[in-house]
Amino acid sequence: MQEETGDMDRPVEPGHFSASEARLDKHIAGLCIVDFPVAVVLPAGGSGERTGLLTPKQFCTFLNRPLISYTIQTFERVPWIQSIVVVVAKESLDLMMDIIHRFHHRKVLVVHGGSTRHRSIFNGVRALSEGEDGTARVKPKVVIIHDAVRPFVEEDFLHKITMAAKEQGAAGAIRPLVSTVIATTLEGYLDHSLERTKYRASEMPQGFIYDVIYQAYQRCSASDFEFGTECLHLALQYCGTNAKLIEGPPTLWKVTYKRDLAAAESIVKETLSQSACVITGGSAQATELANALQRSMGALDMEVDVISDLIGDNAKSLSKEWNFIQVSVNNYWLSEVGEMLSALEVADRALLHPVVIIWVYLNVSNDDSSASEAMGGEPAAMMEIATGAKLGNILLYGIQLHHSKEATLWGRSVERVAQMSCALIRDRSPALTGQLLQA
Amino acid sequence: MQEETGDMDRPVEPGHFSASEARLDKHIAGLCIVDFPVAVVLPAGGSGERTGLLTPKQFCTFLNRPLISYTIQTFERVPWIQSIVVVVAKESLDLMMDIIHRFHHRKVLVVHGGSTRHRSIFNGVRALSEGEDGTARVKPKVVIIHDAVRPFVEEDFLHKITMAAKEQGAAGAIRPLVSTVIATTLEGYLDHSLERTKYRASEMPQGFIYDVIYQAYQRCSASDFEFGTECLHLALQYCGTNAKLIEGPPTLWKVTYKRDLAAAESIVKETLSQSACVITGGSAQATELANALQRSMGALDMEVDVISDLIGDNAKSLSKEWNFIQVSVNNYWLSEVGEMLSALEVADRALLHPVVIIWVYLNVSNDDSSASEAMGGEPAAMMEIATGAKLGNILLYGIQLHHSKEATLWGRSVERVAQMSCALIRDRSPALTGQLLQA
Incomplete structure (x- = not known):
């Protein structure tokens, strides 16, 4: 059974992905040129027992989105990748289809996994050249095999792997060994240790000329399907193809344990928190505050x-x-924030990542009127709007400050707005939306 | 040069560490019995270029404390470990002494590192049997060598390594390989892949009978000192000691990249956020709220x-x-919170981890009086107390709610208090202290 969510045999137009999305990578999508068809197979059938979580790790969620969606997005924004085959266990099929629809993934074809990793990968590879009913499809020149749980691979590295695979038949990412590798005796004692410089850890992604990996799987034994771990090894053994090995960046790391999910979340949060935009409305006092925030938040990176x-x-x-x-x-804050909310919703801006809006109410009067009065004495209105916005993945917070004429007091207030704004943006805590904080 | 911060040759009394500290481990300290002297050497001279940070990773800080202090604390709370030798680069000596004083570490001896990892470890080992001036010290029976950047090792595993080292002369932690290990040709192509089941990753801690590791270092060559990576290998080659290998838990992992610091922080935060204590003051209304919070926060784990x-x-x-x-x-909230703050300060409770206090103001009157009125119309007072508390590593937040007689409204308010409390406790954000949130 196969379910399609995009027209996988037709090249997607370059520039299909917005520059804003590309900013989440260190490299702007579309700078690499590839003039032959490339597809990706993502085995995602694992049960994830090592994370210590009930949910398989590729489906674990952070910032309201499952890990596998981050990985799919990484490939979707590369214009020269035409299609992505996700291979899932039968029981995860509905969940996977739901994820694809919810996060508007295109280019994705979902197929059933086999009983082992190699059988799953072969199912994915085969789906690129033949439909479920046996009809032929236009196969890609190069197929990239990657793990669903390595969400941070970058376009320029995919490009290196793809080009090397096309030239050599196969290519794979390697990393230096983190620990010394040792051989053990049957009784559990040290036998010998390997010389660290001669060996490397084999990682993902790997790339293959389509016919090489297809033939390797057609020729390999039942035992390879059952116990094999290394696609590069099959290409060598059954097609005589010596894979080119390319050292990859540390971002290729695999989400394996629960702590890795926290690490992945922190990477995404950090990427989302590099910059902010202050909208002043044009008044002199607001502009003065905005400029002060620019300096203070700049000092907080x-x-x-x-x-x-x-x-x-x-x-x-x-x-x-x-x-x-x-x-x-x-x-009239409600109208300003309300307009921004509508515009973000129309642009579907918060589809993939939560967007933060901080409403800063600057009280310039000398009397004791406060933001809650400015809101018609109804702080509940702020909470109501924030609750609605949260449903659309937009996190709304408020900060109130008095415009003091005393420079020290004013400086301290601005500093506090800057610190709180940075903290709210970096933490992205859904529980604190709708609050009006005091600076 | 050596600087002592504790009386390292005298056994520390068991029970020296409070039960509360032990709770941060999965195991209560002191359950394992060891009747011979054990010491630890922590090489901490690395420059940490792999984290991508300017500070060497062992000195990187999270939750107001450097990583190495977490590791030292892990060993300090094991009653049968007598002393910890930390080996640091000359330029980090002042920083290290400052950390030891600031976090009241005892049992610690600081020595200078050598030009390579092995030279540093040997300096640490040697310091356990001879003083700087050449005077003899009472050497331990077993020495554990560990990395400063693996903060989460547990007592029962240290016990296993120590006992195996005493019996076999040497013992080391191993873990299954995460990736396939491959040999590369000189030209950067795949030569062959190793059979994953026959090999293991060698990790830390490792344990040695003191004389074994001392002699191994005395006998080994300059090249071993320069290029060697594996202490177990030296014990085998120069003392004929075959190390016993023991599979360790995933928590032995090494903080290597910046993302690992985020993972370590999330582990500590999670451990600190497993439980909370609600103090009601005894009134019926406060008790009703507390019981409702107990249920709601229980549902949030x-x-x-x-x-x-x-x-x-x-x-x-x-x-x-x-x-x-x-x-x-x-x-009278000020007096209640103030008393708690004093008691926590007297107990030095927040020395090692930030403590969270959430003040929940329940407004039971029908009129519109608010928490700021309850505070004498001075929300600034709350901020002031919070600012002072933060200097002592205590994070104070406020939440205000109205006691509604309407069950749905009341339920929603309680739910919000529960969600915000869990979020404040888990996030431990210093920037948001002193705020009075609305439920």
């Missing part, structure tokens, strides 16, 4: 853009930024 | 104890818990 509104050219920020700070000096 | 005060037997909570929720239904 967050790059801040200051703009007066989201009209015209400035509207680009909506499809570029993950974090917005809206400064209000009057009572 | 946080175990909640409800007590009426911190007097008598209940005072034990102060040295057992990392998280407190103080419920107030009147105006």
